Amino acid sequence: MKLVRREHSRSHRGVIGVESAIVMIAFVIVAAALAFVVLNMGFSTTQRAKTAIVSSLEESSSALEIAGKVTASGDVSPTGKINVTSIPVKVASGGSSVNLGNTTMAVKYFSGSVEYDNIMTGILSTGTYANLTVAMQAAAQAGHLNVNPITSNTAADATAAVIYFAVNRNDNAILDQGEHAIIAIVHKGSERPQALDVIKAEIIVPTGSPLTVERLVPNITTNVVDLG
CATH class of the missing domain: 1.20.5 (Single alpha-helices involved in coiled-coils or other helix-helix interfaces)
Known part of the structure; x- marks a missing residue:
């Protein structure tokens, strides 16, 4: 058991x-x-x-960065004023392409006496331009400006921004890596900056923070003014 x-x-x-x-x-x-x-x-x-x-x-972070010196076209006589401010830009290092078309970006402009929310009037997206004078002539012919502010005896009738390319690989309004664009701010006759004025521009693009450019205008003694 x-x-x-x-x-x-x-x-x-x-x-x-x-x-x-x-x-x-x-x-x-x-x-x-x-x-x-x-x-x-x-x-x-x-x-x-x-x-x-x-x-x-x-x-x-900004999608654009300044690509060199900011310069201006100066009118030495009689009082010394700036006709056009030229801001060279490129895509920021490691950034993506940026659309510079009228409908996707804006250019704000400030000075001691005026403020504009958007002065963008057009872009020369086809071809490249060797200098500011040639580009402004093309902008006037395209209807973006009333006159070429550099060569004409008549001042611009409005403060405006026009974009053109110094290096353009594919003839469109999109700024790619390796391309250089110039943002030309044309100053209205009665609003032209002179010595000791502070001018400021904000380039607002679809992505990233705005690129802010602020400069103090020096004494204007030459036709080409170095704004740094």
Whole structure:
């Protein structure tokens, strides 16, 4: 009788051990599934945070940067004033192409006496121009300006901004890496800056923060004025 009881006890303990193992395996599987879900959510959250950070950096940094010296066309006599301010720009290092078309960007202009929210009037998107005088003549012929403010005895009738390319690879209004554009701000006759005036322009593009350009006008003693 004792032998029978021992065999029955051992068999019962074996069944309990198998059941415990099955329950433990089930717990392990459930824990692994939960761990996978948690890790997957963590990866998703990290990716979203990364996307948000990259997007924030792109919005906080300017898509454009100045590509050289800001210059101006000066009228030496009789009082010494600026006819046109020339701002060379290019795509910022590591940045994407920027659309410079009239409908996608704006040029704000400020001085000690005037403020304009948008003075953009047109872009010469085809071809390149060797200098400011040639570009202003083309802008006048295209109807973006009433006169060529550099060669005409008549001053411009409105303060306006015209864009042309010094380096243009594909003849469109999109500024790509390796291309150079010039933002020419033509000053109205009665609003032309003179020595010690402060002029400021904000170039607002579809993505990124505006490019702000501020300069103090020096004494105008030559036809080409270096604004730094």
